[in-house]
Amino acid sequence: MSDVIVTGLDAAMQQLNPSRLTGALSAIVLAVAIEANGRIRPYPPQRPPKGRPYRRTGQLGQGWSYQSQGITAQVTNRVSYAKWVQGEDTQTTVHHDAGWKTTQDVATAIQHDGTIERIAGQALAHIFTG
Secondary structure, three states: OOOOOOOOHHHHHHHOOHHHHHHHHHHHHHHHHHHHHHHHOOOOOOOOOOOOOOOOOOHHHHHEEEEEEOOEEEEEEOOOOHHHHHOOOOOOHHHHHOOOOOHHHHHHHHHHOOHHHHHHHHHHHHHHHO
16 A cells, blocks of 8 residues: 655644634735736827827826735726727726727736736745745
């Protein structure tokens, strides 16, 4: 018969105390919010709508911000027209066709491109190593 013996688990469990886990989760949530904020801010290449005057002010990109408290974070835009340009269910066809990312586009990308796993791995590694 072969046996597998796992050692060091007690020491690992001691490092996983609730306050350290909560701290790691808070750091993960904050880092993901910062990442999302950085991805939603850039403007697509400028392609003015035909027959309409168009001038970029930069206010939309500057309006994005994030707030984090504990294991909750939110990325929001204070600009009144942001929902028409980058809102998940409210983006106009003109803005979609111009290449503007929606909040859902950014959230989906972060969920599927390994970002969360990378950030979580770094935070958890910090618990065990330092």
